[in-house]
Amino acid sequence: MSKSKILDSIRKNQPGAIPLPEIDPALFADEGNLREAFTSVLTAIGGNVHAVNSPEAALPILKAAFPDAAKILCRVEGIDLNTVDPDSITSAAELDDLDLAIIPGAFGVAENGAIWVPESALSRRVLPFITAHLAIVMDGSQIVGTMHEAYPRLKDFREGFGVFIAGPSKTADIEQSLVIGAHGPLSLSVFLI
Amino acid sequence: MNGHPQAAAAFNRDEAHVDWHDTALWAVRQKRDTMAGTVRNWESLRSLGSQIKAHTLSNLGQYLEQFEKNALQNGVKVHWAADAREHNRIVCEILKQHKVGKLVKSKSMLTEECGLNPYLEAQGIEVTDTDLGERIVQLAKEHPSHIVMPAIHKKREEIDLLFQEHLGTRRSGGDALYLTREARKHLRQRFLQADAALTGVNFAIAETGGFVVCTNEGNADMGVHATPLHIACMGIEKIIPAQEHLGVFLRLLARSATGQPITTYSSHFRAPAPGQEIHIVIVDNGRSNQLGRPEFRNSLHCIRCGACINTCPVYRRSGGHSYGYTIPGPIGSILAPGKDLHRHASLPFASTLCGSCHDVCPVKIDIHKQLFRWRQVIVREEGADFFKTLAMKATAFVFARPGLFAFGGKVGRLLLKITPRFLVYSRLNSWGKQRELPAPPGQSFTEWYKRERG
Structure with missing residues (x-):
């Protein structure tokens, strides 16, 4: 059987034990305002960041930014824009014409503008990828400095799927010309409360 | 051979394109430098990355077994493939069991290494590469020329023609925005019609049995979440011990690759969605042999x-x-x-x-x-080429004899001055094919030194 064959070969060939180093997050921590750093990095990678006082305050901004959005799926309390019942969706194909998805983000990472989105924040895993435009609403106090501080927060995470989202989808596969909007959303709006 | x-030499025929290629890649290197410069203690981060990998390789068997155990507990199915042939057979069997006719793939250098696409196509399965660069080379019936930028060798005009032929686009002169939008529409259909999705694995975590896939385009997630079957193929060296180590590698990966702070999507898979299956294929294909070569081991x-x-x-x-x-x-x-x-x-x-x-x-x-x-x-x-061996022997002979070396230098400098150009740059001078020899100096260093300091 291949499993034992592979493991035998590995055990025969692997070197003697080499110690595992400790990671000291303090070594990599930057000083400065996390919210400002997060906003500036996320803007640089193509995200639109808005500071708001409440989820409700995102409503007029979203309406102005996406005046033609006909099909909207919202997973955030306080933003009354849903045009579809999330529970009625039974396949990815039914979301193909989704114009806008609005979802909550768990926390952000200042060094790279990434936002952690667990599966429980979504009605379906495909949601933040298949939508034409994506908006994430997040508590602005929930921002850590680096990825070394992000993973301790996920220590007890047991869900089947979660994703760090950093900006809109993009590609530069044609002669290195950057195009925002590849297979995922064409834009990302982030609302920091 | x-x-x-x-x-x-064939690539070098189009000199203007070589210049473009050279400059474009150097620009990516410079972006990497800029990005690395913004990270406090970047060099310590590199050392950590190296030490974690060295540790992991020294416990590879144990970590793979731990990974398998946890993945199985999460409801993920695990397969082991000793070589490319077994890998292809396993993937094909899973697809056949699920009656898959159409497969969408995100980037996986491992499946390229194993020659999976032609194998599956011969079995009647339609395979669509969905990373834009990979789709371009697939349509052109070529292979990726770079592991991160698969179509970096292709000119925009070529891609324009390719899309006109295969996607029915209009002539655009290689408008990247237009072509990318057209590819998006074309591949969106493929995602929604597919029966299964195959991805690579960037990191597999022994501690959790989960794995991480990184993309900028969102193509891996589009395929995986739109279809009921996800097959993830990984080399044995993709294992890391624990989730906290992702912090190190996700910080290093995109900054080193493209000069981005992180890829747009870092997707963490642990268990299948309701109604979905996840299969992981763990592949050796020569890696455990490389593990046994101490002087080449850390290539893993x-x-x-x-x-x-x-x-x-x-x-x-x-x-x-x-x-x-x-x-x-x-x-x-x-x-x-x-x-x-x-x-x-x-x-x-x-x-x-x-x-x-x-x-x-x-x-x-x-x-x-x-x-x-x-x-x-x-x-x-x-063995070495006859002329190379001869040249090495002659060089060693001359270098061992300072008098002969000095004499040879004198003669050489004189000859270079008086010999006609067509003889100096004859076919025997392979160094001078695309380069000018430096102008011969009037004196050797030894002569100069003796005069100045003697």
Whole structure:
């Protein structure tokens, strides 16, 4: 059987034990305002960041930014824009014409503008990828400095799927010309409360 | 035997395109430098990456078993493949069991290495590569020329023609925005019609049994979440011990690859969604042999960022296809000889040994030293070219005799001055094919030193 064959070969060939180093997050921590750093990095990678006082305050901004959005799926309390019942969706194909998805983000990472989105924040895993435009609403106090501080927060995470989202989808596969909007959303709006 | 020099000569025929290729890749290297410069204690981060990988390789068997146990507990199915053939057979069997006719794939250099696409196509399965660069090379019936930028060798005009032919686009002169939007529409249909999705694995976590897939385009997630079957293929070296180590590698990967702070999507898979299945195929295909070669072992640290490729002066001017191996550039040139020494014997010589690859490697693989070691193995086992052996012997003879060396220098300087150009740049002078020889100095260093200090 291949499993034992592979493991035998590995055990025969692997070197003697080499110690595992400790990671000291303090070594990599930057000083400065996390919210400002997060906003500036996320803007640089193509995200639109808005500071708001409440989820409700995102409503007029979203309406102005996406005046033609006909099909909207919202997973955030306080933003009354849903045009579809999330529970009625039974396949990815039914979301193909989704114009806008609005979802909550768990926390952000200042060094790279990434936002952690667990599966429980979504009605379906495909949601933040298949939508034409994506908006994430997040508590602005929930921002850590680096990825070394992000993973301790996920220590007890047991869900089947979660994703760090950093900006809109993009590609530069044609002669290195950057195009925002590849297979995922064409834009990302982030609302920091 | 046709090797790197012959293939590189073909790439070098279009000089303007070589210049573009060279400049474009150097720009990516510069972006990497800028990004690395913004990270506090970047060098310590590289050391951590290297040490975690070294530790993992020293416990690889244990970590793989721990990973399998946890993955099974999560409801994920795990398969083991000793070689490419077994890998292809396993993937095909899973697809057949699920009656899959259409498969969408995101980028996986491992499946390229195994030749999975032609294998599945021969079994009647329609395979669509969904990374834009990979789709371009698939339509052109070529292979990726770079592990991160698969179509970097292609000019926009070529892509324009390719899309006109296959996607029915209008002539756009290579408008990247228009072509990308058209590819989005075309591939969106493929995602929604597919029966299964296949992805690579960037990192597999022993502690949780989960794995992480990184993309910028969102193509891996589109395929996986739109279909009921997800197959993830990974080499045995993709294992890391615990989730906290992702912090180190996700910080290193995109910054080294493209100069981004992180890829747009870092997707963490642990268990299938309701109604879905996840299968992981763990592949050896020569890796455990490489593990047993102490002097080449740390080539298995590689996280496939491509930084060594972008910085390599030889790669930038010879193109990825000149290497004739799935993984081109410096890292490919130390991995390929371990797979098939005879076939890839020219690759370790496709280097200036400048060491730039080692300088940028996020997990500190001493690529330049391994290239040199492979050269020694190759000359020992494969022998060297007759003229090269002769030249080396002659050089050694002269260098061992200072009087002869000084005399030879004098004669050489004189001859270079008086010999007509067509003779100096005759076919015997392969160095001078695309280069001017430096002007001969009036005196040797020894002569100058004696006059100045004597």
